[in-house]
Amino acid sequence: MSKDSSERLRRLPAIEKLVSDPLVASLGAAVPRSILLQAARSVVDRLRERSSSGEPLTDSDLSLESVAAAVRDTALRMARNSLRRAINATGIILHTGLGRAVLSDAAREAVMQVASGHSTLEIDIESGSRGSRSAHYSCILSQLCGAEAALAVNNNAGAVLLALNTIALGREIIVSRGQLVEIGGSFRMPEIMSRAGAKLVEVGTTNRTRISDYELAITENTGMLLRVHPSNFRIVGFAQDASLFEISDLGKRYSIPVMDDLGSGALLDLSSFGMRAEPLVAESLRAGADIVTFSGDKLMGGPQAGLIVGRRELVDAMAVNPLARALRLDKLVLAALEATLRLYLEPETLAATLPSIRCITRPADEVTAEVTRLKKRLDSLRLPDVHTAMLDGSSEVGGGSLPGEQIPTTLLAVTKTDLSPDAIALAFRHNDPPILGRVANDAFLLDLRTVLPGEPDQIVKAASGIFQN
């Protein structure tokens, strides 16, 4: 540490004094004192580190005014929740980093009700005795999928783990090589299988697997035939996989359970909304799968959950596996799940009631009109050196759903003469609420397809704060 800056660092007021500086003290009761002290210590520690790493500190770095301002900013950041609402202007509808599906009004209301008091979580109202958590959703879910039985756990990774462990513990599971996928967040099928206590038997090649490959691999120790929907990629060209129908037929001939991990299975045929069809859960069951697993917060548009539907004896066996207790759903999620499923009982209104379906099906010209309005509002602020432009682009469903499907959209490109697109993106992320866009074409891009009603106002406010000075 240079003698000079260490000397000046020593002259900084003590921590106790720093937090009573008017700039910091004006935060008042909004920030607990413990956080003010922690913020002051962290700011001073950071200055010490910079100084001892040889970085020359200027007088202004070390002025009481600048240190107090840094303490104030740090304290404000520490005082607010880390997990908070954010604005998704990325155009990725089911963005895992941004919490995947936005809940419907009905699901939000159900969560509020259950969170605000006691609930009927495990009470049978008729008898007054202990009931079952799964009673709240199992009938509707089975009915929507045309399944004998249904069970919901923490997420689809958990659903797969529970199913493999229940059905194939200590046995072999046959999977096509082309389906040994990694889904974001280190969900790798081979690893889940070994943790579930099952042995992976790979058949076929990356791009071609025939039903005869499965049949040749069957031994007396085969516990399951598994198909995995390769959610987040597509093999195009010389590619072929055995159909679920063929695999199910083979399973029946050898009395081996067949499972289909759909990932983002749809409860509803989206082609009626002009989308390429994502596999329907009901179709997998009709094709003969004994068990189908899928996520609650992908295309289904509900809370994070793993949904398991299929043959009653298999689902019942999963429900009594001790792992099911470790993977069980929380009451807030159950409330959101039941309310979301009930929306599917009126499929004709889903495009209005379910935010993810609304985003997917929103007509491109409606998005364009919204972008035009936003551009006008930003331009009328006359922000110095800021330019806006409208561009054609495409949104994506995300969440491993409909890979490669591009949804036409309109983007608002924002640039500033002396600021890089990355710096603009960072400033928008620092906004409260954080606003996430994309950086491409040498610009910061906002895709309004995924921006919810009311949020454009916040984008205008953020832009005026970021660019006004």
Ligand SMILES: *Cc1c(COP(=O)(O)O)cnc(C)c1O
């Ligand atoms: C997304 C996905 C999973 C994991 O689901 P989570 O709900 O994120 O745990 C598993 N399998 C497939 C095929 C998927 O697409």
